[in-house]
Amino acid sequence: MGTSFVSERAMKIPESGVRVMFRIAQRLKDVVNLSLGEPDFETPPYIVAAAVRAMKEGYTHYTPNAGLIEFREAAAEKLSRENKIHADPETEIMATVGSMGALSLAMLTVVNPGEEVLVPSPGFASYEAQVLMAGGRPVSYRLIEEKEFQPDVEELSRLVTSRTKAILLNSPSNPTGSVLSERTIKEIAELAVEQNLIIISDEAYERILYDDAQHLSVASLPGMKDLTISVFSLSKTYAMTGWRIGYAVSSREIISEMTKLQEHLAAHPSSISQMAAVAALTGPDDYVETMVKEYAERRNLVMRELSRVPGLRCVKPMGAFYVFPNISDFGVSSRDFAMHLLKEAKVVVVPGTAFGRFGEGHIRISYSVSEENLLKALSRIGEALERVST
Ligand SMILES: Cc1ncc(COP(=O)(O)O)c(C=O)c1O
Structure with a gap:
């Protein structure tokens, strides 16, 4: 052997x-x-039709590493309208290969070897894998069943050490289906500011909500946009998992670094998927x-x-x-x-x-x-x- x-x-x-x-x-x-x-x-058929149109119109080449400006502008408008996140499409938004692509880039961009990232448990398994791939150490924080799978922010704060770099949030959550309350999100934002941590917020399921549940993007809180890497996806909202298209929003500095890394990893998500996503983000609901x-x-x-x-x-x-x-x-x-x-x-x-x-x-x-x-x-x-x- x-x-x-x-x-x-x-x-x-x-x-x-x-x-x-x-x-x-x-x-x-x-x-x-x-x-x-x-x-x-x-x-939805109007999204498929937009992809066919894009192919016929010649959107079959490399795009900028941050994605086509058409895509970033459509995402900026949606973010401002639905998430109350106001970001510059030229410098603060990038197209990614699904939200998975955005999450991996986020980890590679912010985590130094040996640094810790607080990840929810139970939580989406890729978070731990992505932290490990970046050379970091995932540290689980507990989602508490008796509190409808919200974390206890006191308990979370006790996990912060001098090596902690980031807190990962996921709402609505895979696998629990829980939606973080406004209070929890505000308390975690305060903790992040106090402890100088960046938040990575996975909002892949933002539109799949029941009864009176509301989605709150942490980056919409005053001063939080640049202290958060917000990650969105078209996969779940528009049944587009195979198209591999998502986007990330953060400060100019972070997006510029993530874009630099994306050039060497995937270059960019498919040009055709980007144009299909423009139709999705600007189309009927x-x-x-x-x-x-x-x-x-x-x-x-x-x-x-x-x-x-x-x-x-x-x-x-x-x-x-x-x-x-x-x-x-x-x-x-x-x-x-x-x-x-x-x-x-x-x-x-x-x-x-x-x-x-x-x-x-x-x-x-x-x-x-x-x-x-x-x-x-x-x-x-x-x-x-x-x-x-x-
Ligand atoms: C919580 C969560 N985040 C991210 C993803 C990745 O989705 P995609 O890369 O298709 O956007 C998934 C997929 O199941 C998920 O459950």
Whole structure:
């Protein structure tokens, strides 16, 4: 056996728990997959038409590394209108390869080797991986189930050390579906200012909100725009996950450095996706509203069905398209629980530990599947769990 050529950096990154479940599920027949992290809707036709038009009009070449000015202007207008973030499209906004591209660039731009980034747990697994790739150290802060998965800002502040560089926020949250309250966001902004930390705010699910939930961008608070790297995506809002288009907003200095790095990583997101995104950001809103309405109905259905399963407890999600039930009454690890559901119910869910250490005792269910499949999966889950408890 020769020596491995794989770097220590690569080996430090664990395989995503979502992918692991997905791979196992692919080998089984008649499985309902509730592990998906993307909309099950099609990209709205007016966006697809704009992409076709862009190709015919010759938007098939390299673009500036920060993205086409048409895209940045459309994003600036949307940010000002919807997020109350007022940013200069020439210098303070850049197009990225999804929000994932923006998050990676943000970490590479602000984190020095050995510096710490506070990341939510349970939280999106890529945050930890991205901090590690930048040579930093992810430090988990707890989202508290009893507080509807808000963090305790006192507790968070006790994790700050002389090596802490940034706090990552994600609202609405994957995997909990929680939406950070205005109070929590303001307290975290105060903490960041006090401790001289930059906030990286992942707002990929900003439009997927239920009931009276409101989305507040931390960068809209007075003085916070330049102290935040705000990250947005077209993936979830417009069912455009495959188009790989998102954007980042921050100070002129940060955006200039992120753009410099993007030149050497991806150059820029696809020119065609950028033009499709212009149509999305400036177009009608009814597709988004219809999708959110459908998600809301499914959320209600999932909550109703899960409430009938003895032993499962579930905080009502206010955004995104996930629920994160507590399974600790069953006395098994979340991984064993998910494997049990896979084998006995033929339903794929993601163990909570795929979202960090504070995810233990939970599973993530995505309701980005048809109502029919949801009902089928939930009734199978109910039956499989009855067999466990009897
Ligand atoms: C919280 C969160 N942030 C970011 C992303 C990345 O999305 P994209 O790169 O498609 O914008 C995801 C995808 O699932 C996510 O759940």
